[in-house]
Amino acid sequence: MGSYEEIFRSSVEDRERFWLDAAGAIDWATPPTQALDESNPPFYRWFPDGELNVAYNALDRHVEAGRGEQAALIYDSPVTDTKRTYTYAQLRDEVAAFAGVLRDLGVSKGDRVVVYMPMVPEAAIAMLACARLGAVHSVVFGGFAAKELAVRIDDAQPTVVVSASCGIEGKRVIEYKPLLDKAIELATHKPAKRVILQRPQAEAAMGEDDVDWASAVAEAAPADPVPVKATDPLYVLYTSGTTGKPKGVVRDSGGYAVALAWSMPNVYDVGPGQTIFTASDVGWVVGHSYIVYAPLLAGATTVLYEGKPVGTPDAGQFWRVMSEYGVRSMFTAPTAFRALKKEDPDGEFARKYDLSGLKYLFLAGERLDPETYRWASKLLDIPVIDHWWQTETGWPIVANPAGIELLPVKPGSPTRPLPGWDIQVLDGDGKPVPAGTDGAIVAKLPLPPGAFPTLWNDDERFLKSYMSAFEGYYLTGDGGHLDEDGYVFVMGRTDDVINVAGHRLSTGGMEEVLASHPDVAECAVIGVTDQMKGQIPRGFVVLKAGVDTSAEGYEEKLRGELVAMVRDQVGAVASLKDVAIVDGLPKTRSGKILRKTMRGIADGTDESVPSTIDDASVLDTLRPVLRKE
Incomplete structure (x- = not known):
């Protein structure tokens, strides 16, 4: 495969060939002949003449290749004492059926669907069903209040909202339907229909615009995949802005699929038939990328976990999941491991389980403090890999690429830039600073596939927020420095967004x-x-x-x-x-x-x-x- 240095250099010196080669991991309805359209900077577009369907790539092609009986998604919910496994064939059929429901409710290519759901398989099914139709999903984290949901409904203007009767936070049941009803009351835009998944923990009262998930699926004919342009949006995911108004990060279809397919073997060292457990939420970018899309694009098995790291029912749940499903790579936030460390400082729960199949622990989403790094490293005796990325980027910017080669670890650094990411540190005048000197962390344009091409219906804010501080660079909003070996050290936000x-x-x-x-x-x-x-x-x-x-x-x-x-x-x-x-x-x-x-x-x-x-x-x-x- 080559060393990190060789691969990174090839991505810089011959970008066109590098990403067209990477695009070979995806099945295209119309294969691209061009990697990058640079005609309108900074609005770069990847694989402009290609067409594909992302849901087909995540599901159907694996079934057609004879791997339909392999586990695709494992649902593990200690808070409801539920476990369920979907094979690739079963998940494809569930997604096709729900895509039929959405189609019958008037959803077609380019329409938006807001998904406001807890951590249940149906959340992933709804996302993939939208992708199957060429519709654009916008998942809203189930912990957000009605006002925040209303703002996102008004911005995305969905045809349909998909929700559930309730979510579960620890031992509390949170009813979602009243929050959704309030949000629609507050919103100017009124979605035509709402599909509600009834959960036994709290059944929702249904109104005239509400559609019962189970009944609708039972009556719908399955929908076929709809090819879309690589440059068409797959989803809109709202992220916090410094003004309080959320920013709708657009994710394109082709570039995102190529980047995620490349990242699974090269960054996370996970391939077909192997299992990744990403303990996040589908409402965040980590859940989009590494619970739903990347594992399925790679033909791997993904674990969707409903619960917290401790107290559901004890501090051993993460270890149980890893042991029970033969997890190869785990991915979560440092906060989860700080909670485990606090509850079980000596790692007694971990030692109850066979973790011999676990090869890597990946942590991201916030700064990994050295104490947590040392505790996890000593307890697990495997590489603990800090890495850095953002909602806007869709996949890691800086990482230790386990599937290529493990670089020497420097605590406090998420290691070195991945292919396509030309990371620099600039002072206030836009000049590079010496090694070891803090400044604004930026990425030289164009950004690689998978990164956002713009904000939803707001090109002006895209330019103002990200592209105007330093001409020719994407402003990450994080500050830090590069050391003499090219390692990146991210010290924190330079704006008023907190983590x-x-x-x-x-x-x-x-x-x-x-x-x-x-x-x-x-x-x-x-x-x-x-x-x-x-x-x-x-x-x-x-x-x-x-x-x-x-x-x-x-x-x-x-x-x-x-x-x-x-x-x-x-x-x-x-x-x-x-x-x-x-x-x-x-x-x-x-x-x-x-x-x-x-x-x-x-x-x-x-x-x-x-x-x-x-x-x-x-x-x-x-x-x-x-x-x-």
Whole structure:
């Protein structure tokens, strides 16, 4: 296969040949003759003359190749005590049947379908059914509140919404149907129909626009795969923006399929018939790429797990899953392993299971702290591979490519750029900085296949948010440095998006909620370091003049109201539990709140007073609150 250096060099020196060769791993209705269309930068398009169907590549072709009886998807749900295995043939038939349901409800090529579901096989089936029809799915994380769902419905304008009667968080049953009903009430766009999967844990009351999943599937004729252009969108996935309004990341069909098919053997060292267990959620990009699409494109077996790493029913569930299904590679967020470490520091649960089949542990979604890295490495005695990527990129930017060769590990680094990713670190003037010097991490254009070509119906925001800071480069929003060996060190976000247990959330969105309270004059939300979740939000509010605070328990009552508002309008996933009432917020002379300075003081990483501050005394007053003295 060649060494990392050889493969990376070939991707840079002969990009056209490299990616056309990689496209050979996909079955095309019309094979591409051109890899990259560079006619309208920075709106690059991959495989512009190719046509394919991604669901056909994920399912039908494996059945036609004689591997229909191999396990495709394993559903394991300790929270409902359910296990179910779908072969490739069974999953293809389920997807074709549900695609027939969507077709009969008026969904056709290019239409959008919002999927608002818990971690159940039907979520993956709905995604693949959309892909089979050439429709565009937009999965919304089941932990989001009605307001967040409504915003996404208005932006995507779906023909149909697919949901379930409930989801399960730990021991709590969360009814989804009331949240969906409220979202549609709030939304300007009204989807024609809603398909509801009834779950026994909580049955939903059905309305006239609601369609029962099971009944509809029983009556529908299966749908055939519909070829689409490689440049046609496969899905839209919303990610947090600094303004609070989510950004609809577009994923194309052909480039994404090629990139994921390349990544499975080369990055994760997983091939046909082997098993990958990605402990994430289908509502996030990791779930899209490495629970659903990549494993199935590669002909592997994927585990879809409903539950948490601990407490369902004990801290041994991850180890049980790995042992029971012969998992070769596991992929999750560092938060999950911090939880395991806290619950079972000596690894007693892990030693109860045969983990001899596990070859790699991949961690991503947030910074991997050295202590968690050392604990997992010692416990498992296998390569623990940190790697870095984003919703916008769709697959890893920087990794230790296990399927090519394992490079020497440097704790704190997700290792080196993968083929197609020309990663550089620039200063504020757009000049490269010396090795070891922090700056803005950027990727030279064009981005490789699989990365987003634009934002949904918002080319202008795509340019402003990602392509305008440094001409010819994609601004990742992360800061860090390269060392003398070309290893990448990602130190954290340079914007106001925080990472809570691997979930990217906008502090701006939380601030909008806090500011809507009638007693609040202004506010700020910052992300501070948390030992378990990586980061958690802390809120600071300044009250309006004239607010009567003399009533007994006023401040405690206000804090409770603010926390409840964020939970109701953003969702429990925000994890905002700490709101301080303060006299003022530190600002620049132009009136911008110094959130970065506040973060530095709260984390103890930077106590300096910026020269741009308007009134240093405000910061002096706030410092004990930030430090929690």
